Amino acid sequence: xxxxxxxxxxxxxxxxxxxxxxxxxxxxxxxxxxxxxxxxxxxxxxxxxxxxxxxxxxxxxxxxxxxxxxxxxxxxxxxxxxxxxxxxxxxxxxxxxxxxxxxxxxxxxxxxxxxxxxxxxxxxxxxxxxxxxxxxxxxxxxxxxxxxxxxxxxxxxxxxxxxxxxxxxxxxxxxxxxxxxxxxxxxxxxxxxxxxxxxxxxxxxxxxxxxxxxxxxxxxxxxxxxxxxxxxxxxxxxxxxxxxxxxxxxxxxxxxxxxxxxxxxxxxxxxxxxxxxxxxxxxxxxxxxxxxxxxxxxxxxxxxxxxxxxxxxxxxxxxxxxxxxxxxxxxxxxxxxxxxxxxxxxxxxxxxxxxxxxxxxxxxxxxxxxxxxxxxxxxxxxxxxxxxxxxxxxxxxxxxxxxxxxxxxxxxxxxxxxxxxxxxxxxxxxxxxxxxxxxxxxxxxxxxxxxxxxxxxxxxxxxxxxxxxxxxxxxxxxxxxxxxxxxxxxxxxxxxxxxxxxxxxxxxxxxxxxxxxxxxxxxxxxxxxxxxxxxxxxxxxxxxxxxxxxxxxxxxxxxxxxxxxxxxxxxxxxxxxxxxxxxxxxxxxxxxxxxxxxxxxxxxxxxxxxxxxxxxxxxxxxxxxxxxxxxxxxxxxxxxxxxxxxxxxxxxxx
Amino acid sequence: xxxxxxxxxxxxxxxxxxxxxxxxxxxxxxxxxxxxxxxxxxxxxxxxxxxxxxxxxxxxxxxxxxxxxxxxxxxxxxxxxxxxxxxxxxxxxxxxxxxxxxxxxxxxxxxxxxxxxxxxxxxxxxxxxxxxxxxxxxxxxxxxxxxxxxxxxxxxxxxxxxxxxxxxxxxxxxxxxxxxxxxxxxxxxxxxxxxxxxxxxxxxxxxxxxxxxxxxxxxxxxxxxxxxxxxxxxxxxxxxxxxxxxxxxxxxxxxxxxxxxxxxxxxxxxxxxxxxxxxxxxxxxxxxxxxxxxxxxxxxxxxxxxxxxxxxxxxxxxxxxxxxxxxxxxxxxxxxx
Numbered sequence: 001x002x003x004x005x006x007x008x009x010x011x012x013x014x015x016x017x018x019x020x021x022x023x024x025x026x027x028x029x030x031x032x033x034x035x036x037x038x039x040x041x042x043x044x045x046x047x048x049x050x051x052x053x054x055x056x057x058x059x060x061x062x063x064x065x066x067x068x069x070x071x072x073x074x075x076x077x078x079x080x081x082x083x084x085x086x087x088x089x090x091x092x093x094x095x096x097x098x099x100x101x102x103x104x105x106x107x108x109x110x111x112x113x114x115x116x117x118x119x120x121x122x123x124x125x126x127x128x129x130x131x132x133x134x135x136x137x138x139x140x141x142x143x144x145x146x147x148x149x150x151x152x153x154x155x156x157x158x159x160x161x162x163x164x165x166x167x168x169x170x171x172x173x174x175x176x177x178x179x180x181x182x183x184x185x186x187x188x189x190x191x192x193x194x195x196x197x198x199x200x201x202x203x204x205x206x207x208x209x210x211x212x213x214x215x216x217x218x219x220x221x222x223x224x225x226x227x228x229x230x231x232x233x234x235x236x237x238x239x240x241x242x243x244x245x246x247x248x249x250x251x252x253x254x255x256x257x258x259x260x261x262x263x264x265x266x267x268x269x270x271x272x273x274x275x276x277x278x279x280x281x282x283x284x285x286x287x288x289x290x291x292x293x294x295x296x297x298x299x300x301x302x303x304x305x306x307x308x309x310x311x312x313x314x315x316x317x318x319x320x321x322x323x324x325x326x327x328x329x330x331x332x333x334x335x336x337x338x339x340x341x342x343x344x345x346x347x348x349x350x351x352x353x354x355x356x357x358x359x360x361x362x363x364x365x366x367x368x369x370x371x372x373x374x375x376x377x378x379x380x381x382x383x384x385x386x387x388x389x390x391x392x393x394x395x396x397x398x399x400x401x402x403x404x405x406x407x408x409x410x411x412x413x414x415x416x417x418x419x420x421x422x423x424x425x426x427x428x429x430x431x432x433x434x435x436x437x438x439x440x441x442x443x444x445x446x447x448x449x450x451x452x453x454x455x456x457x458x459x460x461x462x463x464x465x466x467x468x469x470x471x472x473x474x475x476x477x478x479x480x481x482x483x484x485x486x487x488x489x490x491x492x493x494x495x496x497x498x499x500x501x502x503x504x505x506x507x508x509x510x511x512x513x514x515x516x517x518x519x520x521x522x523x524x525x526x527x528x529x530x531x532x533x534x535x536x537x538x539x540x541x542x543x544x545x546x547x548x549x550x551x552x553x554x555x556x557x558x559x560x561x562x563x564x565x566x567x568x569x570x571x572x573x574x575x576x577x578x579x580x581x582x583x584x585x586x587x588x589x590x591x592x593x594x595x596x597x598x599x600x601x602x603x604x605x606x607x608x609x610x611x612x613x614x615x616x617x618x619x620x621x622x623x624x625x626x627x628x629x630x631x632x633x634x635x636x637x638x639x640x641x642x643x644x645x646x647x648x649x650x651x652x653x654x
Numbered sequence: 655x656x657x658x659x660x661x662x663x664x665x666x667x668x669x670x671x672x673x674x675x676x677x678x679x680x681x682x683x684x685x686x687x688x689x690x691x692x693x694x695x696x697x698x699x700x701x702x703x704x705x706x707x708x709x710x711x712x713x714x715x716x717x718x719x720x721x722x723x724x725x726x727x728x729x730x731x732x733x734x735x736x737x738x739x740x741x742x743x744x745x746x747x748x749x750x751x752x753x754x755x756x757x758x759x760x761x762x763x764x765x766x767x768x769x770x771x772x773x774x775x776x777x778x779x780x781x782x783x784x785x786x787x788x789x790x791x792x793x794x795x796x797x798x799x800x801x802x803x804x805x806x807x808x809x810x811x812x813x814x815x816x817x818x819x820x821x822x823x824x825x826x827x828x829x830x831x832x833x834x835x836x837x838x839x840x841x842x843x844x845x846x847x848x849x850x851x852x853x854x855x856x857x858x859x860x861x862x863x864x865x866x867x868x869x870x871x872x873x874x875x876x877x878x879x880x881x882x883x884x885x886x887x888x889x890x891x892x893x894x895x896x897x898x899x900x901x902x903x904x905x906x907x908x909x910x911x912x913x914x915x916x917x918x919x920x921x922x923x924x925x926x927x928x929x930x931x932x933x934x935x936x937x938x939x940x941x942x943x944x945x946x947x948x949x950x951x952x953x954x955x956x957x958x959x960x961x962x963x964x965x966x967x968x969x970x971x972x973x974x975x976x977x978x979x980x981x982x983x984x985x986x987x988x989x990x991x
Contacts, residue, residue, distance in 0.1 A: 074989050227987075264991070272989045287979045297739055299731070317967045318974035319982065322738050327764040331731035334724065334761075338704070338735025341722055342743065346735065364725050454983045492702045492720035492736065492743055500715050502723025503707075513715065 043258040044215065049108035050260050051116030052210070055133050056125025056146075057094050058087055058101040061203035064228075065123075066103030068207055072220045074274045074451055077264025078107040081416075081561065082274075083115035083448040083635075086388055095149075095157035100132040109263040113415070114561035115448060117637045120260075121213065123206050125149060125180070128158035134169075142174045142256070144209060146202070148181035176255045180205045180246075187245050191238040201235075201242045208246020214260050218247055268453065275452040277416040277445035278308035281349070281375055284423025286319055289345045291424075292431050292463035297322045297344035299335035301354065304387040305443040306377035309349040329354040333361035333374065340370040341501065343491040345427055349375040352394050353384065355438075359402045362436050366406040366527060368501045369478075369487050371430035371465075375423070378442040380633040389633025390444035392557055393608040398438040399586055399615065405524045407531040409433070410586040412440040412557030417452035419445055422583060428463045433534055434486040440585075442558040442607075444635050465489060471496030477511030478523075484537070485530035534587050541589035545571050545578030548598035550652050551645060554625075555605050556582035556612050559636055563605060566641035575649055582612070588619065596623050600652055603628055603645070605636065661692045665718065672716040674709065679830030679856035683775065684716055686836035687746075693837075694844040696744045703746045704733040706753035709784045710777035710856075713748040727758025730765035733772050741960040744844070747774045752782050755791040755811050763820035769848045770959045773840075776813055776853045781862035799861075813853045814937030814951065818930050824850035825937065826950040829870045830857060835881065835948065842950050848958050855946075869946050878941060882949040884925040887917065890945050897921070905935055907944060925953040 052069060054062045063084055073080050085102040092099030106116035118138045124130035126149040137143070150165055164170060165177065181198075184205045188198035204225070211218050225239045250256055275283075289296035298321065300310040314323045322344065326332040333348040340346030350358060355376045365372040378394045380386025398410045409429050413422035419441055426439040468475050468490040477499040480487050490497035499511060507514035508522055543552075545567060555563040560581045567579040580595060582588070596602060603626040604613040610627045617625060628644050630636060666688040674680040691701065701719040705711035707726035714721030720743075724732045733747045747765075754762045754776055765772065781799065782788040788801035792813065796805040817825045824846045826839045836854070843850035855866040869878050880890040880898070888898040889910070897920035898905045908915045924932075936947040976982050 071987055074987075077989065077991055267991050269991055271984060272991055273983075273987060283979070283982065286982065290979045295739065297735065299735060316982075317970035318976055319979065320967060320971070322963070324734065324738055326731065327760050330728060331734075331761050331764070334728040334731035335735035335738070337724075338722065338732035338737075339739040340735075341732075342702075342736040342739035344735075344739040360725055361728070368722075451989075454988065457979050457983075491740075493700050493740055495699045498699065498718060498720050500721035500723065502714070502721070503725060504723060 042256065044261050045258045046261045046263070048110040048262070049106060049112060049116070050121065050214075050262055051104065051106045051119045052121040052123070053102060053104045053119035053133055053136065054123045054206070055100055055102040055129035056123075057099055057129075058089075058092060059094070059199070060101065060125045061200055062101045062103050062125070065203040065206055066105055068221065068224050069210060070105050070274050070449065071224055072211075072216060073105065073107040074272065075220050076216065077267070078109065078262055079112040079265035079267065079451055080105060080107045080274065081112050081115045081448060081450045082106070083444065093157075095126055095128055095154050097128045097132050097158055100129050102129075102133065107262050109265055111265065112450070113565050114635070114638065117639055121210075123210075126158070127154045127160055127164060130164060131158050131160065137173075140172055140174065142176065142213070143170065144176040144178055144206070146180035147177040148179055150177075174257055176209075176253070178205075178209065178249065183245055183249065184242050187242050188238055191241075193235075193238055197235070197238070201239055204239050204242040205246035205249070208243045208248070209250040211243070212247045212250035212259065213256060214262065218243065267451070271454045272451050273454055274449050275417055275420070276308070276447060276449040277413065277419040277441055278306070278377065278447070279312050280417055280419035280452070281413075281423040281439070281441060282309050282312035282316070284420035285313070285345070285347055285373070285427060286316060286321060287420070287457055287460060288424045288427030288431075288463060289321070290319075290457060291460055292345060292427070292465050294343060294345045294431070294465060295320055295322060296347065297324070297336055297339035298347045298349065299324045299326050299332040299339065300349045301326050301329045301332045303329070303351045303354050305379055305446045306349045306351045306354070306375065308446065309375060309377070329357035330361060333358040333372075334364075336372055337361060337365050337368070337370060340365075340372055341368070341492065343489070345371060345373070345431060347373045347375065347427075349377070351377045351379050351387075352381045352397070355394055355397055355401070362408060362438075363402045363404060363406050364503050365436040366402070366408060367503055367506070369434045369527070370436075371434055371489070372436040373423070373426045373430050373439060374436065375426075375439045375441060377446045378440060380631075386633040388443065390442045390558065390635060391608060391631060391633060392440075392442060392559070392606050393611065393631070394440065395556075395585070395608065395611040395615070398440055405528060407528050407586065409435055409437040409531055409534055410440065411437065411584050412582065413445060414557050414560035414581055414583055416445050416448045416450045420452070424460060428461060429534055429537070431463055431465050432486065432537070433484055433530060434466060434489065435531060435534075440557055445558045467491070468494070468497055470494050476509045477501060478506050478509050480526070484533055485526060532587055535590050538584045538587075538589060540591045541580060541582070541584075541595060543578050543580055543595055544568070546576070547578070547595065549576035549578055550600045551575075551577045551649055552596065552599035552602045553577060553579045553605060553645065554582070554602055554612075554616070555579070556585060559605060559607060562636035562638055562641060566638045566645065569638070570642060570645060575645075577645060577649065585612075585615070593620055593622075596620060601626060601648055603648055605629070605641065607631065607635070661698050663688050663692060665698050666691055668716055668718050673712065675859055677857075677859040678709070679779065679854065679858070680710060680713070680777065682830050682833060683777065683836060683854055683856070684713065686833050687775075687840055688717065689833070690837045690840040690844065694841055696844065700742060701744045701746065702736055703748060704729050704736065705748040706750075706758055707784070708750040708753045708782070709858075710748050710750040710775075711753060713775075727753055727756070728761060729753065730758065730761035730772075734765060734768070734770055737770050737772055738960055738963065741771070741964065745772045747772055749774060749776055750783075751776070751778045751780060751792040751813075752790045755813065755816065759791075763816065766817055766820040766822040766849050766851065768959045769821070769823060769956055771847055772849055773843045774849065774851045776851060777856045778813060778853050779856045779858040779862055780810075780865050781858050783858050783861050787861040812937060813851070815934065817851045818933060818937070818952065822851055823848050823952065823954040823956045824950070825933070825952045826850070826852045827855065827937075827946070827948050828852060829855045829866065829875070829879070829948065831870050839950060842953070846953055848956055868941055878945050879948045880939075880945040882923045882925070882936070882947055882951055884923055884950065884953065887920040887922050889920055896945070905939065905944065925950050926955075928954050
């Protein structure tokens with residue numbers, strides 16, 4: 001590494017257009033390097049896990065640096081979870097706190113279930129990024145700042161009155177003042193590339209610093225860049241050189257007191273990948289369609305934070321996924337219903353405001369009893385609310401947000417990777433039970449990612465579509481499977497099965513229009529009973545920890561990582577605490593009552609004002625439910641959960 | 655198996671009678687469709703009728719094909735899903751003036767713009783019938799209805815203008831008391847590849863009786879209707895004595911033989927012209943200065959949505975190394991532990 005460093009610096013010193021500052025720094029570094037590098041031995045701290053936060057302007061390539069760091073971590077075998085945090089505006093005013101884009105990565109030798117509460121390392125590309133993140137870093141954290149952006153203009157933009165690097169507020173932190181912008185520009189100039197490219201490349205300088213900070217092999221980062229820029233080969237060499245420059249810089253300066261070593265996680269053998277919740281949903285739908293032998297149809301309208309599902313499936317024409325970008329949310333769901341009528345696995349993906357618009361369509365799918373999956377990636381509401389932030393406040397809408405007696409199956413995924421499993425599961429239930437299913441994801445799961453043990457499609461459950469043979473003389477549109485109460489699925493084009501369906505009440509068996517009062521009552525009960533019977537075809541609810549004790553923590557969906565980490569840590573501390581995390585919400589697994597009965601206290605934790613707690617009170621009224629709720633557009637912190645649970649436990653002990 | 659049998663009108667009839675009011679234009683449209691379909695050669699098992707909500711939208715229940723009675727205004731979206739799921743199906747959408755241009759206006763214009771191979775029968779009776787007599791987007795300005803006791807203050811839509819403004823490639827107009835015209839036009843629509851909109855001037859005997867009488871009555875129809883046929887001169891009248899000529903930027907009604915007008919001076923209808931300038935002029939013609947244009951006014955070929963989509967599928971399938979979901983899951987950056 002030394003040789004590269006030296007050659008690189010000498011080249012620069014003798015290059016025709018002399019870059020004063022860089023030459024000066026380089027020369028200083030060269031002298032220091034030559035003199036001291038052999039004896040320089042930085043302390044290596046071995047850690048079970050480390051949390052890194054990247055923050056900068058939304059145009060700083062923060063998300064890319066984060067993805068690169070995550071992929072590298074996965075490559076060397078760390079467990080990981082990530083979470084991007086970006087403003088709703090595409091390019092909010094540069095240098096302001098409102099415009100700060102962030103990406104948090106939690107890597108571990110130990111099992112990692114959340115992106116982490118607080119960061120061990122913060123990369124702040126400007127003062128605004130520093131300001132926005134000071135409350136999210138650990139005491140003594142390493143803070144790498146791009147010193148080139150720490151000037152009076154940027155302080156003003158970030159509303160700093162005093163220079164934060166000098167006013168003592170960073171005392172106790174390990175601050176690395178790196179000339180990221182200048183050094184990147186100097187490298188880029190050598191390649192004759194524009195300053196605009198330099199702006200976009202400085203994230204690789206940061207990446208280089210982190211490779212050194214985490215004792216990683218630079219070749220992994222090089223491979224990432226070669227892959228990333230395969231369509232723009234002219235940028236590869238420049239990016240590689242900036243990456244090296246960052247690495248060499250970190251190695252040479254003495255500002256970094258210690259480097260980290262996070263050993264590979266002890267995961268089962270197999271093939272893994274880093275996957276986000278939205279991509280996992282898209283892939284789970286594809287897997288289900290393939291398994292069911294049905295074409296996948298997605299009718300969707302772009303909406304944050306669900307658009308990635310639409311975009312991901314739009315790329316899958318090679319797998320025959322029919323993707324229809326509709327004129328609005330209503331057309332999205334209605335086209336999916338039409339496609340289901342014609343034999344596809346019909347799906348519509350959306351977020352809260354879109355789910356509101358789909359209520360009418362969901363009712364149609366309820367009465368026509370067609371398979372349909374609606375994916376709701378929840379965000380902060382009501383109305384436009386917090387489009388890029390997470391929340392769990394669409395539960396009531398999913399359960400009850402339709403006119404008439406119109407139950408649907410509601411399930412929720414609980415980690416980025418298991419979005420695959422629950423998208424598959426939503427599809428399985430929709431097809432086998434001929435019903436709409438709402439899958440609740442959220443902004444945190446959708447954009448967050450984690451390491452995923454890749455399954456094989458052959459190992460996934462079979463999905464048996466209740467299709468009808470051509471010319472079946474026994475076929476009647478509303479004749480039901482006696483076990484599941486699902487009607488069968490005759491497809492337009494099949495000879496001898498012509499029939500009509502629609503939104504008017506249907507006569508039992510024949511499916512003809514019926515206004516008969518007793519028929520309506522019978523059909524209403526039948527539709528509800530069909531949903532209730534899904535409970536027989538889903539797994540029992542699991543308890544994490546002992547199946548009896550003092551405190552049962554209850555959560556659902558995307559809060560799993562934080563609740564799990566908090567509960568497991570408290571179990572390790574000897575507390576009598578267990579966790580039940582619901583994925584199946586309507587219907588619930590059949591053993592819930594039994595589980596709840598074995599704990600002294602139950603606390604329901606959710607990112608809303610208590611919708612699931614209310615639901616539990618109506619479904620299982622025999623218990624008393626404490627609540628812990630948060631509506632800040634942010635996931636739970638492990639620390640706040642532990643504090644809350646401790647208080648409840650202390651009260652029990654008294 | 656069934657394809658070998660001769661398909662007749664009877665194949666499309668239901669056992670029970672349609673439940674429209676006696677004298678409703680719907681009955682005639684249904685009869686015309688049932689007569690047209692056997693002659694198109696379309697497999698009766700592959701026909702799907704889709705509708706929204708309204709009197710016209712009960713249509714699917716009255717014809718013996720696959721049928722989907724949908725939501726108010728949402729028929730175009732449901733029909734699009736069906737067509738994209740299985741492009742082999744012959745998909746027909748039945749809608750009304752309220753269903754298509756009020757609550758379903760957005761879906762309606764986007765279906766026309768995308769040009770899926772779907773046929774639209776638009777029953778235009780200029781009133782809300784099923785909800786008992788409120789004004790619709792095509793009700794003439796000033797009309798007194800249940801929801802406009804002092805007369806409407808809105809300018810109505812002209813479906814043909816809307817269709818062409820939405821990039822529609824096929825627009826036709828028929829009257830509900832001319833079975834032959836309806837049958838002929840429905841068959842032409844069936845043969846057209848792409849979205850075809852047929853506006854049916856339909857009478858509502860209960861809430862808007864005789865709204866189209868000026869156009870459709872036996873006494874007036876010959877002189878008030880110009881039945882356009884591609885390649886034929888634009889002539890009308892009992893003995894085809896009238897015709898249209900170009901007069902500057904406008905059309906002018908003339909009598910052949912009078913003022914030196916020769917038969918060859920009469921404009922010849924070109925429905926295939928991509929330039930829609932003349933088509934706009936034709937659909938806008940109104941009484942008393944002009945006859946009302948009937949028949950296929952515009953019929954242009956253009957790329958059909960599902961054809962283009964499925965073409966992208968074959969290209970993508972041929973190019974991609976990812977053939978199965980397993981291939982997808984293991985593609986890109988993976989890590990062996």
